[in-house]
Amino acid sequence: MDNIKRLINCHIPTSICNLRCHYCYLGQRKSSFEGKQALLKKSPEFISAAFSKERMGGTCQFHMTAAGETLMQKGIYIYIYIYIYELLKIGHYVSIVTNLTITPVIQKILQFDKELLRRLIFKCSFHYLEFKKKNLLDVFSANARAVWDAGASATIELLPNDELIPYIDEVITFSFDRFGALPHLTIARNDATAGRDYLTNLTMEEYERVWSVFDSDMWRFKRTIFGVKRNEFCYAGAWSLYVNLETGNAVPCYCGTGRQNIYDDLSKPIRFDPIGLCPLPHCYNGHALLTQGLIPRFTDYLYGNIRDRTRLDGSHWLQPEMLNFLNGKLENQNSEYCVLKQKIIISRRIAEKVFASIKKRALKIIR
Numbered sequence: 001m002d003n004i005k006r007l008i009n010c011h012i013p014t015s016i017c018n019l020r021c022h023y024c025y026l027g028q029r030k031s032s033f034e035g036k037q038a039l040l041k042k043s044p045e046f047i048s049a050a051f052s053k054e055r056m057g058g059t060c061q062f063h064m065t066a067a068g069e070t071l072m073q074k075g076i077y078i079y080i081y082i083y084i085y086e087l088l089k090i091g092h093y094v095s096i097v098t099n100l101t102i103t104p105v106i107q108k109i110l111q112f113d114k115e116l117l118r119r120l121i122f123k124c125s126f127h128y129l130e131f132k133k134k135n136l137l138d139v140f141s142a143n144a145r146a147v148w149d150a151g152a153s154a155t156i157e158l159l160p161n162d163e164l165i166p167y168i169d170e171v172i173t174f175s176f177d178r179f180g181a182l183p184h185l186t187i188a189r190n191d192a193t194a195g196r197d198y199l200t201n202l203t204m205e206e207y208e209r210v211w212s213v214f215d216s217d218m219w220r221f222k223r224t225i226f227g228v229k230r231n232e233f234c235y236a237g238a239w240s241l242y243v244n245l246e247t248g249n250a251v252p253c254y255c256g257t258g259r260q261n262i263y264d265d266l267s268k269p270i271r272f273d274p275i276g277l278c279p280l281p282h283c284y285n286g287h288a289l290l291t292q293g294l295i296p297r298f299t300d301y302l303y304g305n306i307r308d309r310t311r312l313d314g315s316h317w318l319q320p321e322m323l324n325f326l327n328g329k330l331e332n333q334n335s336e337y338c339v340l341k342q343k344i345i346i347s348r349r350i351a352e353k354v355f356a357s358i359k360k361r362a363l364k365i366i367r
């Protein structure tokens, strides 16, 4: 049985996508859909050495996500599925965030050995209205079926949005028919706001009433943490990393100082320093980061359970190995710091923040 040692969030700087969902986070940014292609130049051998279990300290979960569709790449340099293969081959677990419509790449991945596929999960974004508009509903559901039939895991995730409300009954019927269960729900956020607020015109009472019909524990947990500033000691950076897969630049989470490049010298150990104090308005991906334990004992919710569904016939979306691994807590495989050490780290982070803001102001004055 494998236990999770670290959570490695991999950013793939590809900003191309075959869809144009109206709520897309990327569409809210200036750089969105600018057609940037990730230049994955490192060889497969380099990737397995850079992320070897020895260097990472044990078995990790690698979470692949792009600034567009993760599996969309033009034929230059190394394809992302080759990196995924390498990571699985050396014993890690991999999750891929995808709209599950790039069929040729999905088919290539599903040809991996069965033993590797058991450690692979597709996080399938179910863009119902966009799929309907582009006639992709059958492609999406056929690919989800192909993933399950090949022995990998797939979890179906729907983004609640006001425009979808008139279609909820249709979505429910389609989901039971094609996936054997209802999709899980995430929360649409508005990245254009400083607080990364809910993207909805509903009141919170209406929002709760409308979307609770999906009975999603993932959504229920997300609701408890959405918009709430985290002040507990966070081990992001020590038990997790956020790595740019193209450049090797790494920071503790989606935020934080202490940037390092983990590709520059593979003989050098990676620095695993905890962030301590979260600089973000809220932990918007806490359904993964917090259920897996970056803040120890934060919740009894387990990440595997909130990704899985039991179908009407009793079968599961997640393979037993994947469910078990994702249900692991990082705090069980890593040592926690004493209160004094935590306080020292937090004081250091506060000092760094003050220094950075003074430097920024000074530079403005000089210019």
Ligand code: SF4
Pocket: 017, 018, 019, 020, 021, 023, 024, 025, 026, 027, 067, 068, 069, 099, 125, 127
């Ligand atoms: S599939 Fe994802 S990246 Fe593409 S438009 Fe939709 S939300 Fe954006």
Ligand code: SF4
Pocket: 230, 234, 235, 236, 253, 254, 275, 277, 278, 279, 280, 282, 283, 284, 286, 289, 290, 294
């Ligand atoms: S609280 Fe969440 S977003 Fe903040 S540093 Fe920790 S894991 Fe990252």
